[in-house]
Every structure is written in structure tokens, then in C-alpha cells.
Amino acid sequence: MRFLNIQKALLKGLLCFSFVLLITEENFAQGGVFSKKNKLNQYSYISIGGGTSHYFGDLSPYKTFYYALYTNVQWNGTINYTRQFSPQFAARASFTWARIVGDDFTYAKRNLDKYHGNFLRNLHFRNDIKEFALSGIFNLLPQTGKGQQGRRKVMPFATLGIGFYGHQPQARDSIGVGDAVTKYVPLKELQTSGQTIDAAAPKPYSLLQVVFPISLGLKVKLTEKLDLNIEGGLRITPFDYLDDVGRANYPSPVAMRTSNPDGLRFSNRADEDIAARTGQSRVQIFQDIIARYGYAGASTTPSPSLDGEKYVGFGAGKPRGGATWDSYIVTQFTLSYNIGGSGIKCPPIK
Structure with a gap:
């Protein structure tokens, strides 16, 4: 049964990945992400920011997931490096430190009719997650011009990735x-x-686990060099002991x-x-x-x-x-500084 759940999660991820590839089909058809035609569109940026973290699992059931959006809310901080390969596609390496919390006492009080049994159980936990992930970023609209200067004022995007995290x-x-x-x-x-x-x-669980980040967001162009990114993402974890309860x-x-x-x-x-x-x-x-x-x-x-x-x-x-997998959502506000891709060339060495 657990194997079938993993298969379903991977299939859903593959479908999402295929969808965003269809959106960027025109870009790939015009020479490919790594072609020379895209050289003017290639630049990098570094980002730093943070936001909120929300846990789902045995102490925060999925059937009332909306309670987790305002109950036991915690924080996260992130830093990442992104390389833009084409107007539509970028790759990101990110590190995120996210704290999640679950508590039968505070969660069950939201609806004692439904969760008085959870209140009586009275379990709680706190977990600091250190997550490293590699993600593809797919811009959902065409750019207005070439390279860094051609960025839209507002660009919606989607991400899909894989990574690992340490937790305790x-x-x-x-x-x-x-x-x-x-x-x-x-x-x-x-x-x-x-x-x-x-x-x-169950056998003792590992403190190192795999994660599949999926998110949607908006990039807002502030200046020629600065962007504000607003992003909300689900972390799918084929794992049931983020809360030590399985x-x-x-x-x-x-x-x-x-x-x-x-x-x-x-x-x-x-x-x-x-x-x-x-x-x-x-x-x-x-x-x-x-x-x-x-x-x-x-x-x-x-x-x-x-x-x-x-x-x-x-x-x-x-x-x-x-037996339901645990997962968590992070919302993030990050400030990005664009490096390279400005069209300014270094003078030749004589």
C-alpha cells in the first residue's frame, strides 16, 4: 500500500512537470534551453527571504487543512541561487530552514465536535527542518523582451523539484x-x-528524508536589478514521522x-x-x-x-x-538581486 502511494505521488508530479513543459514548448522548439540563441537570456540571481510554515499530519488532519493556515503557524527562512537559462525556464538551488509545530491541545479546540478525541490524546511536537532542494522554475507568460531587461513587471511562475531535508x-x-x-x-x-x-x-525512522517541492508564485520587478518574489509551496514527503506519530x-x-x-x-x-x-x-x-x-x-x-x-x-x-504521509506548506517573500545578463561585456585582455 505504501508503494502504491509513492507511485501516485510520483505520477502526479510527472503530470505537473509535463504540463509546465507544454507551456514552454515554443521556447524549446526555437533552439532549446541551452542553445546559443538563448545566450542573451541567460543570467543569474540570488535571493533571500522568509515567511510562514504550516504542518499537516496526524496532529493537523488534511480533512480540515484550512485550520493549519491559521493554527500553530510557524516561520521559515530561505536563501537560494537561480540560473535563468531561457525566457521561460530557470533552475534553482535553495536552502530553507522551516519550523513546524503540531499540538492536539490548540488544534482540537478549533472544533471539539470533530476533534475531541485528539484533545484527549494530547500529543504535541516541534520540528526544525533543514531543506536543500533543486527545482525547475517555469515562467507562465512570455517575456516582453530579451534577457534581464526584458523581464515582465509581474510574472507568474510554477516550480517542481526534488531535495532532501534533515529534521528532529x-x-x-x-x-x-x-x-x-x-x-x-x-x-x-x-x-x-x-x-x-x-x-x-515500526522500525526507527531516519532523520534524513526526501522531499518533493511544488509551488506557485509571482515575480514582481522592482528595478532593473531587484525582484520581489511571492511564493507558496507544498512539500510532499513520503514519510509519516515528522511529528513522531505514525x-x-x-x-x-x-x-x-x-x-x-x-x-x-x-x-x-x-x-x-x-x-x-x-x-x-x-x-x-x-x-x-x-x-x-x-x-x-x-x-x-x-x-x-x-x-x-x-x-x-x-x-x-x-x-x-x-498511516497518512506528513507534509508542510511554506509561504515565502524573497528579494532577488540579478547578476549578469545586463549586456555589459568585459573589455578584452591585451
């Missing part, structure tokens, strides 16, 4: 009322899905308590009265959920610490997450 999902330790905010702890080493004790658990069950607390007590604390957080990432109390909303949705058998005054695990069923053998 982390979470805060549990805290109590009045406790100091604790530091973030790397989760992979804690093996929160019970990898050390359960043969049926298709696995909760491990046995008895076995984890003996061999991996730290992993146990970060694996099942349904019994915490305080949301560790924000420091806010979970008790009142927990009680509202219990009263509203007809759970039975709780304490007289229910609370996560008394009823979290036993009451809502987040025990060994119960699903902790799903």
Missing part, C-alpha cells in the same frame, strides 16, 4: 502548575511507539516502564492536566468533553490525571496515529 521532532516534558517551562526533548531516541520492546512496532499502537506501559520510562512519558500524554507546549490547563475542557459526549465511568470530578488514560482508552494496543 521534539516535545516538551510534562509540567505542573507553577513549574518552569521545560526544554524540548528529541523524540526519536525515546522510541515512543515502543520500537525497543514490540516486534510489531501508524502504530500505544506500547505496553508495563514493558515501557521497565525498559524505557522516559519514552513512556512522551508516548502517552492523555493523563496530563497541563498542556506542556503552552502551559495552559486542560482540566475544564476535559470536563466539558466528558459531560458533552456522554462518557461514563469517570471520577466525580473528572480530570486528565485521574481519568485520561483509563477513561478514554489510550492504552496499550490502541492506535496512536494513522
Whole structure:
């Protein structure tokens, strides 16, 4: 099944790539991207900028993807080098540092009717992604002239690429009322899905993964040398552990308590009265959920610490997450400085 998902993703990418090639067919027919006819159109530019980052996965479901556009929003910064080979086609090498965050506490509050189970689960994470990618950039309109001076005032474009990224999902330790905010702890080493004790658990995941960036954007010409780029892109990752939550069950607390007590604390957080990432109390909303949705058998005054695990069923053998790939969106505003292609030639060496 996972192989079929990869095939579908690659097929969609190929279709997008074929579409933008059709748009630039006229350019290729007139001698090719690398022909001498295109020499006047070849120049380079460097860009720097940043924007927002938005995560999708087990803690931010795709079916309400729009919540992620304004919930747990984080940041990214980028620097890149682009070579324009023809009026329609360029290649870009980019480095992006993007932080993503997921939190059952903050996300589920957007719609408790739909996500009260996520609220009760109470998982969260933070992940700093260091992404390097090579992308093709395809201008969607013809240029008004030759080379750097022939740039349009506004040019829509599409990109398609491939790259890799390093990552490290982390979470805060549990805290109590009045406790100091604790530091973030790397989760992979804690093996929160019970990898050390359960043969049926998923294998430990890698901290280096492949990514397929796809984006749309606008280039706005500010001066002869400067452009403002506005871009929004989806990062497709054939990977399910950006959030340290995947298709696995909760491990046995008895076995984890003996061999991996730290992993146990970060694996099942349904019994915490305080949301560790924000420091806010979970008790009142927990009680509202219990009263509203007809759970039975709780304490007289229910609370996560008394009823979290036993009451809502987040025990060994119960699903902790799903099998859907994680992904993220970045929006970026970058300033580009054009170098070369001005038509100015160096004097001959005598």
C-alpha cells in the first residue's frame, strides 16, 4: 500500500512537470534551453527571504487543512541561487530552514465536535527542518523582451523539484502548575511507539528524508536589478514521522516502564492536566468533553490525571496515529538581486 502511494505521488508530479513543459514548448522548439540563441537570456540571481510554515499530519488532519493556515503557524527562512537559462525556464538551488509545530491541545479546540478525541490524546511536537532542494522554475507568460531587461513587471511562475531535508521532532516534558517551562526533548531516541520492546512496532525512522517541492508564485520587478518574489509551496514527503506519530499502537506501559520510562512519558500524554507546549490547563475542557459526549465511568470530578488514560482508552494496543504521509506548506517573500545578463561585456585582455 505504501508503494502504491509513492507511485501516485510520483505520477502526479510527472503530470505537473509535463504540463509546465507544454507551456514552454515554443521556447524549446526555437533552439532549446541551452542553445546559443538563448545566450542573451541567460543570467543569474540570488535571493533571500522568509515567511510562514504550516504542518499537516496526524496532529493537523488534511480533512480540515484550512485550520493549519491559521493554527500553530510557524516561520521559515530561505536563501537560494537561480540560473535563468531561457525566457521561460530557470533552475534553482535553495536552502530553507522551516519550523513546524503540531499540538492536539490548540488544534482540537478549533472544533471539539470533530476533534475531541485528539484533545484527549494530547500529543504535541516541534520540528526544525533543514531543506536543500533543486527545482525547475517555469515562467507562465512570455517575456516582453530579451534577457534581464526584458523581464515582465509581474510574472507568474510554477516550480517542481526534488531535495532532501534533515529534521528532529521534539516535545516538551510534562509540567505542573507553577513549574518552569521545560526544554524540548528529541523524540526519536525515546522510541515512543515502543520500537525497543514490540516486534510489531515500526522500525526507527531516519532523520534524513526526501522531499518533493511544488509551488506557485509571482515575480514582481522592482528595478532593473531587484525582484520581489511571492511564493507558496507544498512539500510532499513520503514519510509519516515528522511529528513522531505514525501508524502504530500505544506500547505496553508495563514493558515501557521497565525498559524505557522516559519514552513512556512522551508516548502517552492523555493523563496530563497541563498542556506542556503552552502551559495552559486542560482540566475544564476535559470536563466539558466528558459531560458533552456522554462518557461514563469517570471520577466525580473528572480530570486528565485521574481519568485520561483509563477513561478514554489510550492504552496499550490502541492506535496512536494513522498511516497518512506528513507534509508542510511554506509561504515565502524573497528579494532577488540579478547578476549578469545586463549586456555589459568585459573589455578584452591585451
